[in-house]
Amino acid sequence: GNSVTQMEGPVTLSEEAFLTINCTYTATGYPSLFWYVQYPGEGLQLLLKATKADDKGSNKGFEATYRKETTSFHLEKGSVQVSDSAVYFCALISLTGGGNKLTFGTGTQLKVEL
Amino acid sequence: DGGITQSPKYLFRKEGQNVTLSCEQNLNHDAMYWYRQDPGQGLRLIYYSQIVNDFQKGDIAEGYSVSREKKESFPLTVTSAQKNPTAFYLCASRDDLLGELFFGEGSRLTVL
Numbered sequence: 001g002n003s004v005t006q007m008e009g010p011v012t013l014s015e016e017a018f019l020t021i022n023c024t025y026t027a028t029g030y031p032s033l034f035w036y037v038q039y040p041g042e043g044l045q046l047l048l049k050a051t052k053a054d055d056k057g058s059n060k061g062f063e064a065t066y067r068k069e070t071t072s073f074h075l076e077k078g079s080v081q082v083s084d085s086a087v088y089f090c091a092l093i094s095l096t097g098g099g100n101k102l103t104f105g106t107g108t109q110l111k112v113e114l
Numbered sequence: 115d116g117g118i119t120q121s122p123k124y125l126f127r128k129e130g131q132n133v134t135l136s137c138e139q140n141l142n143h144d145a146m147y148w149y150r151q152d153p154g155q156g157l158r159l160i161y162y163s164q165i166v167n168d169f170q171k172g173d174i175a176e177g178y179s180v181s182r183e184k185k186e187s188f189p190l191t192v193t194s195a196q197k198n199p200t201a202f203y204l205c206a207s208r209d210d211l212l213g214e215l216f217f218g219e220g221s222r223l224t225v226l
Binding site for chain 1: 118120147155156157159162172204206208212213214215216217218219220222
């Protein structure tokens with residue numbers, strides 16, 4: 001079956017530091033890949049996505065590149081802010097191998113300090 | 115505005131009581147989902163529905179029930195058979211074209 005593995009948190013950074021959150025996946029077929037963000041007490045919001053190999057998703061200064069050869073979709077940001085503190089979830093959907101269900105990683109909590 | 119509305123946002127329940135969480139969407143999406151989130155953990159799929167009058171069990175369906183009588187609505191009932199119901203519940207719908215899920219704000223259930 002499909003699976004997503006994320007680095008464990010919490011990740012604690014100083015403001016303006018560089019962020020990487022690792023995400024690797026196992027899937028049949030050709031999955032689409034997503035990063036969602038969850039702020040405290042709220043639902044999940046789509047942060048960015050990529051639907052095919054070598055695509056780069058980007059939004060609000062965050063980027064992730066779909067690497068089929070390494071089955072990875074690492075999230076990066078060049079300079080984090082305190083307002084980026086949240087939980088980040090990597091996810092995939094593979095309509096050929098996993099039906100219509102999104103498979104999520106366990107989430108990585110990011111804390112950004114002044 | 116288009117979106118997903120969950121209610122109530124907070125709910126307290128005594129042991130042995132059934133409760134129903136509401137989820138309504140006006141995005142015209144066919145597929146809808148219920149996830150459970152526990153502190154420090156990821157999302158676990160309870161039930162999903164790909165079309166009206168049809169639904170399938172997810173990974174942790176025991177102690178829960180759903181219905182899908184209308185495209186816009188996918189209520190979740192947490193029954194007394196659910197041994198540990200205290201959690202944050204998230205409803206979502208999926209855009210068939212884009213593949214991504216849109217989430218509601220969540221409902222926090224606490225069993226007293």
